Amino acid sequence: MTGDTLTAIVEVADAKVSFGAVKALDGVTLAIMPGECVGVVGHNGAGKSTIVSVINGGLTPHQGNISSDGERLARYGIGVARARGVRCVFQELSLCPNLTVIENTRILHRHLGGFGWRKRARKVIERSLDLVFPGHGIESDRSVGELSIAERQMVEIAMAFSDAGVAPRLVILDEPTSSLDAGLAEQMLGYVRRFVDAGGSVIFISHILNEILTTASRIVVMKDGRIVADRRSIDWTEHSLVESMGSVAKGEANRRAVRDLAGAPVVVEQIGPGLPFRAKRGEVVGLAGLAGHGQTRMLMKLHAAETSDWLARREATVAFVAGDRRLNGVFELWSILKNFSIGSLGDLTNRGVVDVAAEMERATDWKRRIDIRTQDLANRILSLSGGNQQKVLFARALSTRAPVVLMDDPMRGVDVGTKQEVYEIIRQQAASGRTFVWYSTEMEEVCLCDRVYVFRDGAIVAELEGDAVTEGNILAVSFRGAAA
Amino acid sequence: AAMPVSALADTSGKKIALSNNYAGNSWRQAMLTSWEKVTGEAVKAGVVAAADAFTTAENQATEQAAQIQNMILQGYDAIVLNAASPTALNGAVKEACDAGITVVSFDGIVTEPCAWRIAVDFKEMGRSQVEYLSKKLPQGGNLLEIRGLAGVFVDDEISAGIHEGVKQFPQFKIAGSVHGDWAQDVAQKAVAGILPSLPEIAGVVTQGGDGYGAAQAIAAAKRPMPIIVMGNREDELKWWQQQKEANGYETMSVSIAPGVSTLAFWVAQQILDGKEVKKDLVVPFLRIDQDNLEQNLANTQAGGVANVEYAQEDAIKVIEAAK
Amino acid sequence: MRLTYSAEAVRLAVPALSLTVLLAAVFWLQPRAMSYVGLNLLFNLAVPIALATIAQMLIMAVNDLDLSMGTFVSFVACVAATFLRDTPLLGTLILAGVVGVYAAIGIVIHLRNLPSIVVSLGMSFVWAGLAVLLLPAPGGQPPDWVRALMTAKPPFAPMAIIASIVIALVAHLLVMRSSLGVLIRGVGGNERSVERAGWSVLAARAAAYGLAGVFAVLAGIALVGLTTSADANIALRYTLLSIAGVILGGGEFIGGRVSPIGAVIGALTLTLAGSFLSFLRISPDWQIGAQGAILIIVLALRLLLARIEKREKAR
Amino acid sequence: MRMLGRISRKPWMWSWTAAFVVWFATIMVTGGASTFDLSQAALTFAAFSIIVGIGQMFVITLGPGNIDLSVPSTMTLAGTLALKLMEVDNAMIVPGLVIAMITGVGVGVVNYALIKALRIPPIIATLSVSFIVQSAAIWTNRGLRIKPPSFLADFTTANTLGVPNVAIIALVISVFAWFLLEKTIYGRWISAVGQSMPAAKMAGIPVDGTRFVTYIFCAVLASLAGYLLACFSGGAALNMGSEYLLMSIAVVVLGGTAVAGGDSNVPGIWGASLFMFLVVSMLNTYGLGAGIRLIMTGLIIISVIMLAGGRAR
């Protein structure tokens, strides 16, 4: 190595990883230089999380090699990576919910031990939280399980940037903003920029292209386990990114057509603190506001009101699409097929006996309709990538005959192309009379709704309709509190 | 002069407790019933102020030790004890003695020197079975031994007696040994499992509560019925009687009478009354033979155990005999 | 240390309150219990149970369950009543060895990803067999120092109370305050994240099992110290008692949520419940059933208090 | 060969293999002469473990922490009540069976009521209930052994075409259980609840209804086993179920059912039940003492689970 060229913090050369027949990585070469933020985009299952695991040391590629700071490392693993300052925020939340924030910090920083470690750990994490999310309001001796999902994500991000002896040099963020609202996401992105300016490196994975374009210094596009494009970020536009990922940008076609629903009957209603909630037949109702202000609780209430824990309804009246799929979405031991059909078994059984042929037929149909990427529906659900699992959950709900579909931020980690397809299906089904109640943290999706309720502190504080549904209006209400 | 009248005067304010470690079989239930019956009358007659029975939820020495400690707190004057372990309760028994409480153990006795013991010679019970068989089967043969619950004192004692008997009568050989946990169904299962691999069996030596199960298993395997030593349970006696009528089947039955709890009660009462009583008393086991089978069966409750209940005079007799 | 309104505090408040209520009831039924000797009699048999409960809690902290606790404590009691007295060196070696076996079980369970319930079920037969081999009939005697320790009469408070407090404190420091404790609970909470931070989950699980072995060994020794002899069946009920103690103390089966102080309180509560019942003088037929009823009532109390707690919090 | 590979991946294969090995080792002692008798005895006694094991399996499938410890006392109470009602009268067989079933339903309802209403963890709730049920059994007849009606006593101890009748009953129940689990919506529901309760709830499954029915089903099977066992062994005894506490759990897990829930396995229960009986017979046959026998039993259980359940991480 010559003195004047910078050496890469981590360099992966020609890495190949396969899971059975699936080639998750098919010869990826990627070098991360000090002081750069590399954005990684790609469709679901493109291999983004897999390359992260390789760089993080959690997964040894079947082929290819890894070097760091110019040294080729034969035995690269989690320990080696951490010692070299590689940190990672994973796509799924990965803290211990039973431990306090401080104790989680202890787990993350192996060298924090010894007498009085609590004090030191508290200092480390609180400093980092203050830096990344000023005004966060998270007490570090609360246990993580008591925090909201957004707070947990914040802790996790702050944890990755914290410094307890070994300074972070390369921080990998795998869809870190998926549970954060716009304000928090902006705080985080601001910190990422400062971190990079100060000479740190970041790998940033997101399906929200705007975030990537404004934050990354270089953007890498992955497709089917390969890197298909790698350019400086000023050379990209949202349009060109989408194009190179393989999906066609639809742009403003997304806007819903204004429909007149004045005469439609109300199908669900819920009266609580704040404004009452009502949804009409064929309506797409959005739940907006900052993350964790009671939207999910409203969905749960609506669901609980329409289902019984003791007796099965002959006709299901609501279906639910989970956002937190590990917690209340997938059945991990089951095949894709069984995961799909569990929602509509009522239709597929004859006197309690499951009609296997009908089940298969319906699943195959839906596999085609929303393009679930698998060779065989009998494969385990966990063999699918995160986004594809989410599609199965979608198919589960949409294939029922329930007149109301509740969606709890269902597009978490779904790629752009798929999103467009799902939007289209929702539009069609709404037109044919199905009602959707849709909580989303993504403004673009909220703007697709006919009507939007804005939440704050567990109550509905505003109702926006038609052209009033704009990002500006929603943000204004969410931050100001009771208005409208 | 040990007149009952004076005894009545002296112990009428005393409280006696029964500490029992297990209630899950017919023998123990008969024991509790006898206790209730005899002490109930005694309390009514004003011989003692109270005679309460306590049973632990599980058959465990630790739980019984706690029970005894509670009895100390409750201020009983005497504790009548059927112990889960001969030694593991010694700590608690010592504490009771130190608190001035009379402890009388029976059936499951304790070794703590401060306590009284009403013992059955379990070893002899085992040995006598082989002796009986040697009379019936002078030419000897293979024996199947059914043991009780592993790790329990009584099981070890009876089994030791049986093995002693086999040494004494070497024409017998123990061809197989299983644990029947003193329960008919467990014994039935264990015997059915080992039977196919055994040679012809001449006799079955048992510990009580397992003879009928063995008979069932042997009958199911369609083998010739050996001499099964019974354990005084009603179903065993009844089966024996049926066999006797059908084909002259001969055996004997031996066990400790559950009513020994009432003997222990009277002994405790006598001690409280100020009687000089030796620490070690012996009661004979209850043996039923071919000739007194019908008579015993008639006196046994359906589904119960052949029983003898004791009165105050019996206790006085036993105490005198030991002197 | 700042007093926070934390989940841990709530977890503790509930069992502590049920113990207090039960104790008050016992004192009311039997005022004689309200003395130095009385308290010792009420609680001294809770000491080995508390130790076994802590052992079970360590295993539950890593999301496992030990069904062999009772037979293992019985086995240790047998060793303590024989080898530890006659040949202290050999006895100590054996006990150290079985702690090693416990750690090894943890390793095997982890490496082969086995269900701990089945492995410990199998081990319960093994320990029972070894105990029967060692003491076919009850017997043995504890080493004198053990007996002396368990029957000591310290000033101010009876031995049983002091021992319980010491056990609770030591376990609290070990499990809640130390790095190792955090790691063990972390494995229970989210094994993957512990692994991703570069720790060896294998070592953590082995440590949890090893520590559990240590506490269980102490339980066995304390037990013979109280009973003065051992047998192969002496502590069989400790398996379920220890699980019940952990739950009463606010622990949970999965998720690494445990509370050592709560566990000790749970063990004391269970012991006290037995005494409470015998003071009530229930008919012998229903004495066993009453034990079930009291378990239900104490746990229902837990629910009630948790509800009140929640309402307070909501306000 | 590929067939062999596929079968060896089936979780029930291991318990069957173990049962076969032990069976073979036992009959070898007599040079094969005991084959028929031993097999018949094994089928007879395994039948009871199979019946209670299937009930326990349904409960265990409901997910981590779900277990029914009231099985032994339910068996005892059902057997006791039924025999008491029948009073050796052949005409009362059906009412006796009905009362046993009602006992099971009652215990199941109480079990789930505690679990649900008082949020007591199942292991503790069912333990508490088992104490109460045991007391009820003591109270009803104070441990007296009442004989079964002669027809039932003969029926349960007899064979049909060389197969013990109780084994035939167990087979019928097994087929029914297998059908429930594999083919019906109820089977899907249990499996879903066992994998994730929140997910099952959100998928619209009546979670409480499913769990409720399952606890009742388990208790009813325990009652049935108690009824049959009491008739088979010539009377109900207060301690007749105690063996089946560990047994019912052991046969479920040895049979390859996932202890973490969601996945159950009916054929495995057969293998495991036969194995549990045969291993004791084998060790008895070889004349090993209680200590050695216990140790061997334990080691064999661990070996089987290591071979069967082991997945390298």
Ligand SMILES: Nc1ncnc2c1ncn2[C@@H]1O[C@H](COP(=O)(O)OP(=O)(O)OP(=O)(O)O)[C@@H](O)[C@H]1O
């Ligand atoms: N543990 C695994 N077992 C089997 N297949 C896997 C595993 N992990 C990943 N895969 C497969 O590897 C491919 C790449 O997955 P990866 O998680 O890297 O995708 P991704 O780009 O992160 O997708 P997403 O945007 O949905 O998170 C997918 O096809 C996935 O099904």
Ligand SMILES: Nc1ncnc2c1ncn2[C@@H]1O[C@H](COP(=O)(O)OP(=O)(O)OP(=O)(O)O)[C@@H](O)[C@H]1O
């Ligand atoms: N993580 C994975 N990645 C890729 N392929 C997988 C993965 N898991 C399983 N498969 C493949 O899927 C097929 C079926 O798997 P498996 O036997 O686990 O499911 P199953 O038992 O049929 O599902 P179920 O129990 O729900 O009926 C096998 O061919 C297996 O190789």
Ligand SMILES: [Mg+2]
């Ligand atoms: Mg991913």
Ligand SMILES: [Mg+2]
């Ligand atoms: Mg994703």
